[in-house]
Amino acid sequence: MATLKDVAKLAQVSPATVSRVLNKNSVITAKTRHRVEKAMKQLNYVPNTNARNLATSNARTIGVILPASQQMVYSNPFFVELLRGINHVTSDNDLLTAVATGESVTDLVRSITMMTAQNKIEKFILLYSQKNDPILDFLAQSNAKYVLLGKPAKDSWNVCYVDNDNILAGSDVTSYLVKKGHRHIGFLYDDFSQVVQGDRYLGYQRAVIQEGLNEYHLGLNEPADAIGPPLRAFLKQHPQITAMIATDDLLALQVQRQLAQLHLPQAMSLVGFNNSIFAKVAQPQLTSVEVFPVALGEAVAKMIVNLSQQQNAPNNMITPHQIIERDSVVDLTIGEAN
Amino acid sequence: MATLKDVAKLAQVSPATVSRVLNKNSVITAKTRHRVEKAMKQLNYVPNTNARNLATSNARTIGVILPASQQMVYSNPFFVELLRGINHVTSDNDLLTAVATGESVTDLVRSITMMTAQNKIEKFILLYSQKNDPILDFLAQSNAKYVLLGKPAKDSWNVCYVDNDNILAGSDVTSYLVKKGHRHIGFLYDDFSQVVQGDRYLGYQRAVIQEGLNEYHLGLNEPADAIGPPLRAFLKQHPQITAMIATDDLLALQVQRQLAQLHLPQAMSLVGFNNSIFAKVAQPQLTSVEVFPVALGEAVAKMIVNLSQQQNAPNNMITPHQIIERDSVVDLTIGEAN
DNA sequence: TAATATCGTGCAAGCGGTTTCGTAAAAAGG
DNA sequence: CCTTTTTACGAAACCGCTTGCACGATATTA
Known part of the structure; x- marks a missing residue:
């Protein structure tokens, strides 16, 4: 393994100069820089990170x-x-x-x-x-x-x-549903301590207010197989709901599973977030928000x-x-x- | 930040000794080792990885x-x-x-x-x-x-x-299905270049031979939404199949989706691998192989x-x-x- | 042309450890 | 009790790179 000194010797300069070239220090003449760079290439030189880190005390x-x-x-x-x-x-x-x-x-x-x-x-x-x-x-x-x-x-x-603009995303999704004719839209979350979920809810809330609609929300922070009862209660209490937004595809998917067993009189629209694989394996596939x-x-x-x-x-x-x-x-x- | 030398000074030994204590070199007396360790604790000493790596040229x-x-x-x-x-x-x-x-x-x-x-x-x-x-x-x-x-x-x-014993796992799953009364079991994979999938298939094959059953397999290496046609053809060709093993939960889930749209005369049993979240969101939930x-x-x-x-x-x-x-x-x- | 400023480079002292080698002290042997 | 072996530790030379400082060589100014 070639070291900085080897390069220096070959390029006929001091180690310091090579180091300066390495660090793109501007005081070096173009001519000597080229010479050093040629030597580096010739020796297939790669700087030693540990030495570098030790000298500069930073770890890259x-x-x-x-x-x-x-x-x-x-x-x-x-x-x-x-x-x-x-x-x-x-x-x-x-x-x-x-x-x-x-x-x-x-x-x-x-x-x-x-x-x-x-x-x-x-x-x-x-x-x-x-x-x-x-x-x-x-x-x-x-x-x-x-x-x-x-x-x-x-x-x-x-x-x-x-971050994404999750407030905007929440509001976008809501508006999207409104545009599709939905007037009673529910919002489902599972953990408000996560800032994302709070933001998406905030966006939903704003859009709902702006459109003059009612606001419905439900926290489903129980284990996956226990979301049935609270969900059923929620829907019984608000039978007018035709669409729901879930803070995450996975949550949406779990809700979708529960809904399937409920045999609702009409299809419930569902939107998820993250456009994950879960949205694609859902049945029907979930409309979702891609966040790249x-x-x-x-x-x-x-x-x-x-x-x-x-x-x-x-x-x-x-x-x-x-x-x-x-x-x-x-x-x-x-x-x-x- | 305390250095090795600081420790050495406090413990009244040479840096070399401290280094030896650090590296659990056995030639150090218990007495001096204790003294050094006490000094380390007292100074809240932590060795500098970069220096260490530089000297030993290995990166931990x-x-x-x-x-x-x-x-x-x-x-x-x-x-x-x-x-x-x-x-x-x-x-x-x-x-x-x-x-x-x-x-x-x-x-x-x-x-x-x-x-x-x-x-x-x-x-x-x-x-x-x-x-x-x-x-x-x-x-x-x-x-x-x-x-x-x-x-x-x-x-x-x-x-x-x-690794898991994927051959054994494949065979276990097959035997399990046999024990549940299935005599015609299909095997679904999507990429045989992955060694896991090959092994699971091998296990399936062995068990099938041992039980004196027929062997059916199908490669589904098309994109998720295109697995319908080949799957349908496969099942039309082998209508006697009552159970299928998929090399992965996700594949099993996708197959399950397709099956749901086929309205088969009887339920098709399905087993996946990895016991992932996909197994739990499937409908019905997938029997799967946990690999920890x-x-x-x-x-x-x-x-x-x-x-x-x-x-x-x-x-x-x-x-x-x-x-x-x-x-x-x-x-x-x-x-x-x- | 002498005095001064500017610029490019080299020298050498670190950075914080490890490790070879040498040596004084302790243990073993006669 | 003296020699030989063993053992515990210290001195110092690295590991490969960075950087403050000094210095000679130009360029600038008077």
Whole structure:
């Protein structure tokens, strides 16, 4: 393995000069730079990260924190897509992607300690955003920098994040249903401590108010096979509901299963979020909101990479979403037209 | 941040001694070891990984390689579970978990190059096993060590791997169906280049031969919404089939969807693999084979950690599986009994 | 033309550990 | 009790790269 000194010798310069070329230090003449670069290529030189990190005491590694396993959350394929997006930009920037996962917050903290201790990693991406997250405190106290995927629950002005406009998405979906002739639309969530769900609900609420409709919502935070009874009660109480929005495809799918067993007099329209595989295996396939996870991952990675590079960079970035129409929404206006 | 030298000074020994204590070098007296350890604790000392890595030129990092995104593969929640298992043991061993993902093999190679170059990472876990995998060649030529999750397609005697006994699992499932009174059992796969699928098929085949039954199999490697026609043709050709085994829950679920639209005269029994969330959202819920992904991840991580530690350690490890009974298999013997 | 500023490069001291080698002290042997 | 072996530890040379500072060579100014 060729070292920096070998390159220096071949290029007939000092190691310092080679180092400066490596780091794109501008004081180097084009001529000597070329000479050094030629030598590097010739020797097939690759800088040694550990040496570099030791000298600069920074690790060129991004930590990615997955949410502590709250059962279902983990089954969500979403995270793998995000990882793919992140890895794409990190490897473009010669950075490593290290992951931290865990069953519990304690596990997670242990895993993250591993990363922060020994001044290894100091930049993190959190793949979720939750209210009262102890991980956030832990990161702050380790004075690590981090970027959230999802809108922060608080202090949104001084924490960096990347997110969809979930409020808008919630409102878009609602409007979409209204356009399809629905006047009584329910909203289903399973965990309001997740900021996403709260935002989508907020959007729904706004749209509903704007359209002068009634608002119906139901929290289904029981295990998957126990959502039947509360759902039935909800529908019995509001028989006028013709469409429902679920905060997640999986939830929508579970609801769809329950509805199938209820033999409702008319089809219930259903919309999910994330346009995941669950939307495609539903029956009928679910209309859903695509949030482009790979793009999200790329955006969040770019943000953490450039963090504190430029002084007044925006501290957040909103990525687009798109309603993907499938068969789970019936168009009530067609009936009217006839 | 306290350094090794600080510890040495406080403990009144040389840096070398402290280093030896750190590395559990046995030549140190218990007395001085205690003294050093006390000093470490007192100073809250944490060794600097970069310095350590530089001196020893090894990175204390495990690379985890996810399969190049072949659409569906990526949607599989399985990988996140595996990651969790892996991360559990790596962080227990003071190791970092770095992931490599990519859309294509080229992407993946780029990502892995990042890791191997600059002598950073030299131990890898592959979360899949495929025939003719170029990644394997690449790793070999970078003389990196690796462990496979899944049985190697070739050279199984000198590559380390962790796997379920998929042949046995395939045969178990078949026997299970036979015990439930099924005599004509079909086998559905979507990609035989994946070693898992081949193995499960092999097990099915063996059991079928042993029971003196006919063998039926169908490859469904078209996109999800195009599996209808071949499936229909298959069933028309073999109307006697009463049960089918799919190599994966997702495939089983997709088949279930198609079957629902076929209005078959009798219920078709269906069994999947992996006991994933897909099995639970199916309707009826799928009987499936649990393969304990977290345990798999832990096992594979332990193996790579201990690699070449002991000389004659076994080069593979088989983790258990378990049939999870749900509602997708009808018991034909009950009818007989009556 | 001398004095001063500017610029490109080299020197050498780290960064925080590991490890070879040497040596003083302790243990073993005669 | 003295020699030989063993043992526990220290001195110092790295590992490969960065960077503050010094310095000679130009370019600028008077």
